Amino acid sequence: MIKNKFKDTEIGEIPIDWDVKKLGEISNITMGQSPSSKTYNYEGIGEPFFQGRKDFGDKYPKITMWCTDPKKIGKKGDVLISVRAPIGDLNIAPINCCIGRGLAAISHNDLENNEFLYYLLKDSEKRLLSIYGGTGTVFSAITKGNIVNFSIPVPPLEEQEAIANTLSCLDGKIECKNKQNKILEEIAQSIYNEWFVNFNFPMKLIDENFKEEIGYKDAGGEMEFNEELGKEIPQGWKVGKLKNFFKFIKGKKPQKLFENYKNNFLEYLTINSFNSCEKQYGDPKNKVILKELDLAMVMDGASSGTLYYGKNGILGSTFSKIELLNNKFSYEYLYHVLRHYQKIISENTTGSAIPHTDKELVYNIKIPIATSKLQEEFTMISKRCRLQIIKNNIQNQQLSEIRDLLLPKLMSGQVRIPLNEEKIA
Template sequence: MRYRKPEELKETDVDWIGDIPEGWDTTKLKFQTTVNMGQSPPSDGYNKKGIGTAFLQGNADFTNKYPQTESFTDNGNKFCQKGDFLFSVRAPVGEINIADKEYCIGRGLCSISPKDVDSNFLWHYLHIARRELKAISTGSTFESVSSEDVKNLSLILPLLPEQRSIAAFLDRKTEAIDGLIQKKEQLIERLKEKRQALITQAVTKGLDPDVPMKDSGIEWLGEIPEEWEVTKVKWLVSKIGSGKTPRGGSEVYKDDGIPFLRSQNIHFDGLRLDDVVYIDEEIHEDMISTAIKPKDVLLNITGASIGRASLVPEDFPKANLNQHVCILRPRKENISPDYLHLVVSSDIIQNQIFAFENGTSREGLNFSQVGSLLVSLPSLAEQKEIVKQVREYEKNIFSLSPGIEN
């Protein structure tokens, strides 16, 4: 593939594109593709049993290329076909995957079906052109774009043979880069495993290897530092409670308003808001007892993501949540919120959760079980030091991640 000389270029009226080769055209995405905006099924239309069509609400189930989901619906009305591009229209706007089969798509996505453009060329092009949508995305806190925004995305169009040539060139180059990324991802995965081991060690044995130890009285926990105690979650929090589904279910979800968190938004490394939904102020006030507060620990108590937990940031706006997520509100005189999040994320709590799950016929924790989870507890001063050391280690891990994940 050769590069054009300046005299072989012409101006476009699209600022971020600039000059393009003579013989190329600029057009809009809607003239070369079919754009299909997603729509979420009713809240009672989801299942994890494989009944119906695989369902994607947003980009939470995206991978590098093909989505992976455990959700299904037999009550969907917006579908994409194998080979369509899946394009995120909610934060982060512009994430892209390829449909490897038919999916029902929710309101966080649209599908793009190529018509008069090489699909491989369009795959590479959309990764660059999404900057145009990011620039116009709306929402003061959570960005989103409309159907018209996507359809009017600027598209550069070489002749079809050159599209294929460009796509083949980029395939070769990206394949080499992807190999390097895979090696780095494997390194990060090993670091994350080490992080998990560090957290578990820190919240069960402390940071000082020479501190006197005592028998915890619990066989699977073993020895703990002499000054520590073993207690239950219910004695360390002022609230254990989940949210609920608002009256009307998904039909009352809005394009903006008060964030309404669900299990797919809860992750160990923080809240992910790519496919967050919203409720209005009136519904939020009606559900005020389940409103979250800064420094709450949120714990998934049902489904495939059971046990996953997030710490609500100090500056997070007012929000609510559904019945699949449990609020743990720390008594700050007894336990640091950050330390509680570490403990819940550690193997000491995760193993207890999975033991409860294996002992029941369904995937789910009740509040009594959550309250009975055992915690090894140091002084507040030592809790803060443990959090400080772990967070410092996390910085080293997560500083490697953005270049791979974006």
């Protein structure tokens, strides 16, 4: 049985067999340096380039830019930390990469894996901000000296590995389900594109005499030119504007929000709550309520035009709920219609300082309208994918809550992972 004994230190109580050290004593720190903008490209030439936190994901950044003349390199597995406003955000480098002045790369001196440092810094983020950033949410910068001299709790190496393995196992399960969700989304969208954009839906869905797996266009299905769209569509299909099938209902923020759940309250849905485990709750009275299979679109800000499938809660003020006007479309079918036009919607926002989704542009998009039979068949396929995605998201939320509950306890020594008991006081 492990008996915890603690001692007082400058960073609070820690187990008696742990040390307090400066981050620079156990790690190597590389501050980023931005190369010339002439060396940037989007064609995958050179090293992946991360200028700052804008490409950060849950744990790993998304590669959107490359650099042919990197000045500073973060190695695969290094912890990337944002050192310019807002400071403290963390990711792990998925590959050797160029890092700009908005980032620093941190690697452990004694462990091949930097997962422990990643989780240690996640747990220490508030303390880091309180020391070097003040009390707001936007800060100027932290220096290499700040990082080097930041005091941290240091368990024995074996325990560091055990802590990292425990937390990364939970994150690995979350990542696996996220990948599965992405595949399910791509499958459904690929089917939509094949059926309703390429018009190569299975012939047997409209002609029972067809037993072979052959598409409408491949089988020489009859097409007719439509002047409104300026292209050929399957014979018998109609054309309509999206405003005939749905309307936007603007979300509304509750007067008061609470960090903890209260009776009859619902989660307040913002972009952060969709993308992470951040939660606030409010009174649903006279608010726009979203359910799991409803659709919402971001109407204001940098993410304007982005679509989200529902999540039970009160819809935030930067969103609009998408409400069907009739039963001619299903939410499943409409979701993939709007995803098909996502780029057009996102690139044609209104407003100069703050982008806004152009509702009239969306309403006036003209689309070929498939037969009810095809829509129903597609809805069944897509809904199966969607329900599995919802199930995965619920499981991920539970895993995230377990991880976030364990993180401070493991990093403070309140919970210890059983190792060789003789090595732990």
